[in-house]
Amino acid sequence: xxxxGILTISDKGSRGERIDGTGPAIKDSLDENIYKLDYxxxxxxxxxxxxxxxxxxxxELKLDLILTNGxxxxxxxxxxxxxxxxxxxxxxxGISEAMRQMSLAITPKAMLSRATAGIRDNTLIVNLPGSxxxxxxxxxxxxxxxxxxxxxxxGTEGECxx
Numbered sequence: 001x002x003x004x005g006i007l008t009i010s011d012k013g014s015r016g017e018r019i020d021g022t023g024p025a026i027k028d029s030l031d032e033n034i035y036k037l038d039y040x041x042x043x044x045x046x047x048x049x050x051x052x053x054x055x056x057x058x059x060e061l062k063l064d065l066i067l068t069n070g071x072x073x074x075x076x077x078x079x080x081x082x083x084x085x086x087x088x089x090x091x092x093x094g095i096s097e098a099m100r101q102m103s104l105a106i107t108p109k110a111m112l113s114r115a116t117a118g119i120r121d122n123t124l125i126v127n128l129p130g131s132x133x134x135x136x137x138x139x140x141x142x143x144x145x146x147x148x149x150x151x152x153x154x155g156t157e158g159e160c161x162x
Contacts (some may be wrong), residue, residue, distance in 0.1 A: 002064045002147065004035045004066045006027060006066075007054070007069075010044070022130055026136065029139050033092070055120075064120065065146065069129065071083075081116040096116050096126075098116050124146070124150055
């Protein structure tokens with residue numbers, strides 16, 4: 001099983017002014033035979049808080065996969081990619097490049113995404129859009145490759161396929 005965390009980054013969601021539809025949509029997109037949701041939280045668009053939460057999820061919870069959503073656009077408050085870059089040790093540009101490329105076939109607005117992805121120790125972190133539709137679409141593009149990448153990252157190649 002791939003131990004997974006979902007981190008929704010939304011000022012309004014963290015204050016209870018908006019119901020998080022994206023986190024649950026991401027959860028529903030994950031095959032329960034492969035992914036085990038171990039952690040879910042909504043936090044505001046605050047650089048230090050995002051960094052702290054990502055580090056906690058990687059270093060303390062030792063999750064295999066973290067899927068963030070929100071904070072990847074052009075707003076002054078959108079700092080999820082910058083926070084992710086601060087905590088990762090290796091970039092995985094192919095993931096975010098694939099999401100943008102495949103999304104461009106759906107909408108030209110995909111080029112406005114600043115989402116990134118990377119590795120911190122044994123955890124893969126992937127930034128997804130804040131909208132349920134965008135997050136699920138982007139996740140669907142990368143899901144086929146994630147188990148293999150995580151197996152290699154964990155040194156358990158071949159185990160997730162069982």
